[in-house]
Amino acid sequence: MRIDKSGFLSIEQVQNQYLGQGEKIRGGAGVQNSDFGKILSQLESNREGVKFSKHASNRLSDRNIELTQDQMDRLNNARNQANAKGINESLILVDQLAFIVNVKSNTVVTAMDSQETGSNIFTNIDGAVIA
Template structure:
């Protein structure tokens, strides 16, 4: 081996090469770190928003029986009401959208039943722990 041909790096060259690489990779990894909670909440919120509310078989039958057709705007507002109920810790929520009333199981993101407000008996809703008016 010929040392005179500069086949070997000096200590300064080695330090510059390896320490700057390590510092750059450390900076990148620190910048890209997000807490587990941040990742979990952003992922779950994105999935929740993307999925929209589901309708149980019973709720779908009620919509059909009562000739209720939801517009896209009403569906979005129903989803918004469900998200708001979830943020407040409500499990079974009454969500009022225009003249429509929905009972929503918030943890499952599922509409349990649906009706027009004019069809409700004496405007009494049972087995709910919160209401959202949108």
């Protein structure tokens, strides 16, 4: 590759360099075998269930609420469904419990039992899933 007198590549040279690499990735093995594809696969395989924020953990602890494995599975499945629909902040109802979940960060932000949901008003959500 030819570098001009100033020591910098021309726009055309940079463009050809990066476009050439992009065509190799797209035209050859595809995304699955690219570094990006490998990282994405690794993230998918390492995906764990939802995390609980400190606030949500405190709410559950204060009210002596323990989730069964079935409830956790349903909560995780509901979070995955919300993600598939493009929801960012979801209300997820599991039995008599309500969870506000930040879908992108995979985090339960707050948790309420049936006594606290008496007003039936939930704000700052863009979707709901009944699990």
